[in-house]
Amino acid sequence: MNVNFTLRCDTCGENTNVRFGMSNRAVQPVRFACQTCGSPIDIVIGGPKAGTIPTITGATRTKDRMPFDAETxxxxLHLDFPVSFEPYQMGMTPFMRASQRISFKDMSLHSMRLxxxxxxxxxxxxxxxxxxLYAKEKFVxxxxxxxxxxxxxxxxxxxxDINAALYLLIAxxxxxxxxxxxxxxxxxxxxDIICEAAETHQAKLDAFVGDLLAGGFLKNLQLDVLEIYPKMLDAELxxxxxLFLDFDEDYSANPIPMRVSAKEFQDYKDLYKDISxxxxxxxVLVAGLNNVLKRGDADTFKPKLNANGKNLAPADLHAFADVAFGQKQDWIDDSWYDVLEGSMSxxxxxxxAHYKTEYDEITQLVTYYPKKEGMEQAQGEEIxxxxxxxxxxxxxxxxxxxxxxxxxxxxxNYLARQKGEASPAA
Structure with a gap:
């Protein structure tokens, strides 16, 4: 189902024809920028007794122009799919365009997740x-x-058993x-990897896990991850x-500009930084296990000598923890762990985190500057x-x-190290 109407921007007075594709979400808040002045316009459909009557902020509903013309x-807009920036075409609704990009089976899976x-x-x-409550150890x-x-x-x-319940909840x-x-x-x-490490270097594996626990590193890392889950749910819109792009092979091969109908880049950039x-x-965990498997000691990295014979490798895991994010994988030699493509930009x-980003609300184009350039910022990249x-x-x-x-x-630690057995649980 689609709802069509015309809005007049409260800032510049320019009209915009809107085709709002309905989702099954109870409340459907969307946002777009006026193409003339860039002012944000918010529309909400749904909520108690609201039906399909939109609540509008930043614009005023005016006489609908049906059928939509090419001049306006x-x-x-649609919450569930990326939508085209292309001009109005009768019948080519967001759902119709989306259904042409992926199979019926994949559309069913996408709908199931939503x-x-x-x-x-x-x-x-x-x-x-x-x-x-878990983080504060309020277990009752x-x-x-x-x-x-x-x-x-x-x-x-x-x-x-407390952790088992926690991870069932997260799942x-x-x-x-x-x-x-x-x-x-x-x-x-x-x-499999922990079993292999336990079979070949159990004492060193135990020492590695013991160090992670004694200094609070493993626990603090777990708690930091737990803080991300509610933030990701807040980013659901x-x-x-x-999520649709998991099934869109054409997009994966050639990303094209398509609209997100909710929120803006500024709302999520810090979340990306925090997760990174x-x-x-x-x-650090990947490197420690890799070192145990390769050299029998979590703190021993593969040597890398410079021209003067100085070893540039981190002295231990503590030094590795301070290595810049973009250089960490260089010191995990022949790693047992394969990172997801695109997960570590x-x-x-x-x-x-450090430099500058710019966001065009109308085109939804982000320009970011990844290098130090003194007073100039000439080498921007776009996404x-x-x-x-x-x-x-x-x-x-x-x-x-x-x-x-x-x-x-x-x-x-619970099931093997503390009992002196080498049978870790996944």
């Missing part, structure tokens, strides 16, 4: 509360509320953001069309907001995959 500004989001978003507040209310709200029963007060709430089978495959690979910084610290992360959100999603998935490694190391 036009915008397609239905899960729609059904569970009302529980996001309870989810965040439970994560905070944690146990009561996770069973009452989500039907997850904590078997005992043992840390492995339930965040499953719509996952690429099919990605987490299962990651967890299985961690099990922008993530919805990016967590991944940078998670790579150091140039984009640096631009957001559309949709592609940025796709990278945000992929970067989140990388963090989430590596969270399974955190979980696996905790379980190794």
């Amino acid at each position: 500004n036009f915008v397609d 239905r899960h989001l729609d059904a569970e978003m009302d529980k996001a507040r309870y989810f965040q509360t439970l994560l905070k 209310p944690f146990k009561l509320n996770i069973e009452r709200t989500f039907g997850i029963k904590v078997k005992s007060d043992l840390p492995q 339930h709430m965040m499953i719509a953001y996952e690429y099919p089978h990605q987490s299962f495959e990651a967890a299985q690979s961690y099990y 922008a993530i919805r069309p990016a 910084e967590i991944i940078s610290r998670q790579l 150091n140039r984009l992360r640096n631009a957001i 559309y907001f949709l592609e940025f959100v796709r990278r945000l999603l992929i970067t989140y998935r990388e963090m989430h995959r590596l969270h399974h490694l955190i979980k696996s190391l905790f379980y190794y």
Whole structure:
């Protein structure tokens, strides 16, 4: 279903014809920028007793011009799909364009993930509360509320059972953001790697895990990851069309400009930076295991000598933790771990964290400057907001995959290291 109407911008008075594609989401807030002056215009459809009557901010509904003409500004809007910037074409609604880009089977899977989001978003507040209770070790209310709200029963007060409930909760709430089978495959690979390390260098593996626990690094890393999940759910409006791109092979081969119908780049750039910084610290775990497997010691990196014979490799994991994000993978030689393509864009992360980004609200084009250029910023790189959100999603998935490694190391400690056995649980 589509709702067509005409709006007059409150700032410049220019008209825009709007084709609003209806989602199944109960409340549907969208935003676009006036193509004449760039002022934001917000539309909300849905809510208690609202039906399809839009609530509009930044513009005023005027006499609808039907059929839409070619002279008036036009915008397609839909929460569930990326939408075209192309001029109005009768019948080529956002849904019709989307259905031509992917198969019926993939569209069904995309719809299933969106239905899960729609059904569970009302529980996001309870989810965040439970994560905070876990972080503060308030396990009595944690146990009561996770069973009452989500039907997850904590078997005992043992840390492995509390963690089991925590990860069931995360899996339930965040499953719509996952690429099919990605987490299962990651967890299985961690099990295999930890088993291999335990069989060949158990004492060094135990020492590595002991150091991670004694200094609080593993626990603090886990808690930092937990803070990201509610923020990703808050980003759901922008993530919805990016989920569609999992199935759009043409876009993967040749990303094209398409509109995201909600929020703006400025709302999410810090989230991208925060997740990237967590991944940078998670790579310490990857490097430590790699060193145990390759050299029998978590702190020993493969030597790399300069012309003067000085070893440039990090002296230990503590030194590796301070290595710049973009250089960390250089010191993980022949790594057992394969990162997701597109999940570690150091140039984009640096631009957001240290330098400058510019955002055009009308075209949704982001220009970022990844290098220090003194007083000039001439070497900008460009990315559309949709592609940025796709990278945000992929970067989140990388963090989430590596969270399974955190979980696996905790379980190794609970079930093997503390008992003197070498049988880690995934």
